[in-house]
Amino acid sequence: MSTPRAVDEVVDLVSSLIRFDTSNTGELSTTKGEEECARWVAQRLEEAGYVTEYVESGQPGRGNVFARLEGDPGNTRGTLLLHTHLDVVPAEPADWSVHPFSGSVSDGYIWGRGAVDMKDMVGMALALARQFKRDGTVPPRDIVFAFLADEEAGGAWGSHWLVENRPDLFDGVTEAVGEVGGFSLTVDRPDGTQRRLYLVETAxxxxxxxxxxxxxxxxxxxxxxxxxxxxxxxxxxxxxxxxxxxxxxxxxxxxxxxxxxxxxxxxxxxxxxxxxxxxxxxxxxxxxxxxxxxxxxxxxxxxxxxxxxxxxxxxxxxxxxxxxxxxxxxxxxxxxxxxxxxxxxxxxxxxDSYETTFDGHLVDAMNEAILAHDPDGKTVPYMLSGGTDAKAFAKLGIRCFGFAPLQLPPDLDFAALFHGVDERVPVESLLFGTRVLEHFLLHS
Ligand SMILES: [Zn+2]
Structure with a gap:
């Protein structure tokens, strides 16, 4: 029996993740679902062979999951952190054309709250973590997979709590990738052709x-x-x-x-x-x-x-x-x-704000991963106007990038999907992203 590849199960995983209502209202009393979702993620990792750690970040139910994949022991670049968050912003079902926690797959999209922010990347990370473990893959460096709580309310009961109270979870981590970057922006060239730029968040x-x-x-x-x-x-x-x-x-x-x-x-x-x-x-x-x-x-x-x-x-x-x-x-x-x-x-x-330079081995690995799957693509750095959990990891001296690759249809208003009504991710974009992320992690 052949074991499933990441691309074979990523759509199911994302759909299942969306069905956990992990709405973060910003109030402890009404925020829900993170623990159930985190324990489900831990089970998916454990059935592939991982030892996981479930950590509550300062409050009951604020669930986070960590798993480490051992890399080449000769590597000197330190551990890579791949961080995602399990919580989402609330959604008002009456406004949507499908139920926001249905995770339904139709018309070439996976629909639901979190489809682009960021259960898409949770699914990609989970699918690849499972594939690597089942295959006995040894990546170039250790990878810590982190699935976190409370990003949508600033991470006080998530990343910031973990950084302050459990810095040991990030031992040896030198660089990190998470949201919001790696997506394509199609631009028009003067000669009438188009080109896809992939925006990597560096600030x-x-x-x-x-x-x-x-x-x-x-x-x-x-x-x-x-x-x-x-x-x-x-x-x-x-x-x-x-x-x-x-x-x-x-x-x-x-x-x-x-x-x-x-x-x-x-x-x-x-x-x-x-x-x-x-x-x-x-x-x-x-x-x-x-x-x-x-x-x-x-x-x-x-x-x-x-x-x-x-x-x-x-x-x-x-x-x-x-x-x-x-x-x-x-x-x-x-x-x-x-x-x-x-x-x-x-x-x-x-x-605090955050900025790093667009250079070095990890940036080269992003470029190569994009080019391997979109030979006419190009990575460019950009600054996010908002914030992510990267702000917490930067406090540990970790160099952070937003790289959750997606090749998007040229006319999709991607920015409007973040926290928007009818949030959805194209299935093809997700499959592309999974392949790029696989290439990236294997060359990071
Ligand atoms: Zn997010």
Whole structure:
């Protein structure tokens, strides 16, 4: 009896993974499913011959699974971490054309919450881990397969807890791959042909949620009243919301723009007036790329007052700040200028930005793996505007990349599928990704 290959079972695995409702609401009391899903993943690994470790990251039910595949003992590059997360953002079934936790396979897609973020990659990693173990494969270096909790709420009860409390799980790890990268972007060349670029994530903006507070004097709404906390907070929020931070060319972004300009003939240099708009010639991915040209600060919450005729003593706002590598101090100085002396600020959540260079053996292995399965493809670095578990692993000095390969149809609005309605992944993209990831891991 021949044993199944990764490509033979990856679709079933992804579909099964989606059927676990692992919705992460951001609240401990309502987040669910991670333990069941993690234990199921552990069983799939154990039946292929692994010894696994199930770890709860600081709270009951926050399940994580680890398995290690021994590589060539003569290798000096350290261990490679392949990390994925099992949780997903919630989904409202009434909005979807299929049930978001059905994992149904139809019209050439696997449908459901997590199909691209990131049970697709969980399935690929699981299928390949099983194949390697069954075959007795010895990869060039040790590989740690990690299936994690709580990524969608920032990883406080997942990657960050593990890094702080169980660093031994990452002993010897020097480099890591995870989301969000490796997917194709099809661009038009000046001669009318097209080319697929595969975007490898080499950088992430920082994530900083800021609370603004105005303290003033409470009083009667009918009186003359000079210092009003609501007015103070409203003015600060409006100034931040309308502010444009300076264009800053980080290494990852300038490399990306140079590569894309060379390929397409578009002028996407830093001097282009309204570069953000020019980027939309590349399609919807411009929503992500455009957000990596500058720091952003978007007001998201307001809180003040309890009665129409009472001026409250206190007013608050929350601002979602995303800061470029190297910009934190300058960003804070600009914010202080905008909020003025009567409003104070504090960080509710603060995760540093991250950036690495697009070079070295691991990057070569990504290039080669893509070229082996798409000879006209090309890998380019890019910066993610959001955050991933890479932020936690970077704290251990691990060099992190987003590389979850998918060859996508040119017209698919991939960015819209993340946390979107009718999230789905093309079956062909997943099979391609599994082959590329296999090639990559065997040459990493
Ligand atoms: Zn994700």
């Amino acid at each position: 992430e903006k920082g994530l900083a949620w800021m609370r603004l507070t105005a303290d003033a004097t409470a009083g009667h709404g009918s009186f003359l009243h000079a210092d009003n906390a609501v007015t103070e907070i409203a003015e600060a929020v409006a100034r931040i919301g309308r502010h444009t931070f300076p264009l800053v060319m980080t290494e990852s972004v300038s490399q990306f723009l140079a590569e894309v300009s060379a390929e397409t003939g578009l002028d996407l240099s830093p001097d282009t007036p309204d570069l953000e708009t020019a980027l939309f010639k590349l399609g919807n991915l411009a929503r992500i790329i455009g957000a990596t040209l500058r720091d952003t600060a978007n007001p998201t919450m307001l809180k003040a007052g309890y009665k129409a005729n009472v001026i409250p003593q206190k007013a608050e706002a929350v601002v979602d700040c995303r800061v470029l590598p190297g910009r934190q101090a300058a960003f804070e100085a600009e914010i202080d200028e905008l909020i003025g002396p009567n409003v104070t600020r504090e960080w509710i959540t603060h995760l």
